[in-house]
Amino acid sequence: MFKTDIENRIIKAGVMAIVRVENVERCQEIAEGCLEGGIDVLEISYTLPNAGDVIKFLNEKFGDKLLIGAGTVLDGLTARLAILSGAKFIIAPNFSREVVHVCNRYQIPYAPGCATVTEMTEVLEAGASFIKAFPISNFYGPSLVSVIKTPLPHMPILASGGINLDNLSTWIKNGVDCVGIGGLLTKGSRQEIALNAEKIRKIIDTTRSM
Template identity: 30%
Template structure:
């Protein structure tokens, strides 16, 4: 059965993938993006104090914001993130021990894959979402091609997603997109540049809304 959080992922449209130099900067970026209308954020474990940030986001925003943990590569990170309140867990690639730890939680599992072999393996393991990564290597055409043999999987491309190609990703069959530096540039997070973060969020949310309108019309 589909994970109960899948509708929330789809409704969010864009997941802000945050890589920050410290926990305070990450918290600032989350607050700014949420204020601008973003409803799904992924705090990566490349961010120092990621677990602390996840706890703060979960406590402050509750069900209004879908908070997850990204760049999860070890079982201890899985357990920490789940205890902190992460509702989805994202790994850049498949490690079956990490996936097993994910399945011990109630969180949605999102695991990276790119090649047909990798995607077929993820399908056999019944992950909730395929994180198509790095999307920049092949663009929306890769997703369109993969959906030929694997049409029933849920895909969230990450890497190389921009305002300019959001429509193409959704047209290719993305359920949502993950946006990192194009949405929240490292410099904007570091310098606490709220104006840039808000402007980027508005542009992404508008692009997603227009892409979905176009897909529905088609």
């Protein structure tokens, strides 16, 4: 899979589930619920000691049905280990030149956390595929996207934090490329996750078609 194919699949999905659970069986349940509801992109957080094992397991179990990436990747070594485990994209709360070099070497999309327009432009110049609006999405809400995209309409934005069923359509209307959602897509039974995923999928598709 080429880097541009991965980027396009992330944008097409418009949402990724942020997964922080240590048990692979629970990860499988979450993945199945997401797929049933129409969401096929998952970020596995490296706050977990076995994140690499989870990524490898999900890739072996679901193959191309899921696009699995690694989150909270703070350094180049972790990025390389995540890629070896099968991560198709790398996300972080911070920017690391070490990480962007590894990702660009292996043609893996990288989305580092940024809080200012200066940071955003600098990470794109360094080779990042997306900017992660973090933690500022929690504070500014959906208006953040239109504020950034008015002077920088081609800025690829992934927002994480403060996104829910009530404000998701506004995020999409304002031009966010993808959102990261945790609790709605990782808590409860497989059926509950599937129901939430279906609601999220419907909101994104309906809003985009307007």
